[in-house]
Amino acid sequence: MLDDWKRLLMGSQQDGQRTLNLRDMCGNLVTETLEISNCTSTDNGRYSGGYDDGRYSGGYEVTDYCSRDYDLYIPTAACGHAHYRRTNVLPLVFAVHCFGCKSNAMRYMVDYAETYNFVLAIPHGIQSSFNAQQCCGEALAQNVDDVGFFQSLIQDLSSRWGGNIISPELVYGFGWSNGGYMVVNAAHLFRAIAPVSGYQIYDDPATGLSNLVQQIAQRPIGLFLHHSQDDQNVAITGCCTDTTMPECCCGLSNFVDQCQSATDFVDAFGKTVNHCQGEPTISLEQIYRKGRAEVTCYQAGSKCWANTTYCIHNHRGHFNRPSLSKAFPMSDEVSDFFARDACETVGGGSWSSEERACTCDGVVGDASSYCLDQGWTGRFQEPDWAHYSISDGGIMSNATAIALSIVMIVLFLIMFVLAKEERKYRDFKAVSTFELSDFSVDPKLDDEDETFRRRPVPIISRPNLSKHI
Secondary structure, three states: OHHHHHHHHHOOEEOOEEOOOHHHHEOOEEEEEEEOOOOOOOOOOEOOOOOOOOOOOOOOEOOOOOEEEEEEEEOHHHHOHHHHHHOOOOOEEEEEOOOOOOHHHOOOHHHHHHHHOOEEEEEOOOOOOOOOOOOOHHHHHOOOOHHHHHHHHHHHHHHHOOOOOOOOOOEEEEEEOHHHHHHHHOHHHOOEEEEEOOOOOOOOHHHHHHHHHHHOOOOOOEEEEEEEOOOOOOOOOOOOOOOOOOOOOOOHHHOOOOOOOHHHHHHHHHHHOOOOEOOOEEEEEEEOOOOOOEEEEEEOOEOOOOOEEEEEEEOOOOOOOOOHHHHOOOHHHHHHHHHHHHHHHHOOOEEEOOOOEEEEOOEEOOOOOOOOOOOHHHHOOOOOHHHOOOOOOOOOOHHHHHHHHHHHHHHHHHHHHHOOOOOEEOOOOOOOOOOOOOOOOOOOOOOOOOOOOOOOOOOOOOOOOOOOO
């Protein structure tokens, strides 16, 4: 293993040229190109055939879809010898940009990657777009296999770094607008996803989610969805041909006859994929002191196999004024959501949102340690999801039951005290306190074109999982 680590640090020679080594990569945002092996093209630049394995139906002049660019950031901690002694693997987070955006719209996530010590990958869309079934642009029009691109990128990075830094079992997806659609469309590749302002990809949600469950062999997928009530590009009530509903941008209203609201989607995803039960419960209420912004977050039921949370924002629009980095206030919480899963669910440690630290075997570390040392794959075993269940009490010893009761009493007292504060946090294990930084409103959008005809967008006082908003 030490030899492998030295090889990564020193790099190698290919065709007489020195490849980038780990020291070159750490702390630097690097744009690289992936040649997709199962993607074929003819010599004249036209793509032929129509396949589901990454090749494209053709007869048109196109950009080289088989050669895809992406940005990659590896945190500086990955180069330290202390990191090698403590852990080998860090979470890999995809940050997927909107339609009409470039990769630089997501590059602000580099700061979070450095803080939380995860590897950041920012895929580049085809003409600023990704194909997510119902969105968007050139990638959708040409039926580009962007899911295949993501899968190839995960495989390439995992193979390239030899399992010392990246594992295909520890990948997360954060997407905005078209990118939100995309991480939902590629949900089977991720342990958890955080779509922002984009979610509806299925003509028939029940059938689509059922097919997803079979695709992932009934493994749950964490969900941390965000949408604004006054989003006029992707309406919170969903996008459909129904003329009584708000019209969405970019042709999104042309695909299905019945709209699916953001809360309906979370309800269906929670019950079908993550086996949530019961009604949603408020887990966080936050009133920002600037910008008249509010957010209310909900747990989508109880006994979920994976954390299933959605946040309804007020006065945030499409989170594009002036940019996602300034208009979306919960990038830190999204990073925390992923870090907690990597530390606790996979690594078996204990995550502290305040300290951004993962405690492993009673030893408090920092975010560079996710308890994923050399033997983590042997310790971490996925449950038998086909026969998995969460009972009311479960099978536990008397001592465990007593300890759990004491913990529940203490938590109840703490929650009772916190309920009197202006900020109310109730059983929201995946996020921490946050503030919205000051921002100025730029009248020029950096996302989808707003020249389309709109229908009125209703302002909703409270979301309801059981019906359309």
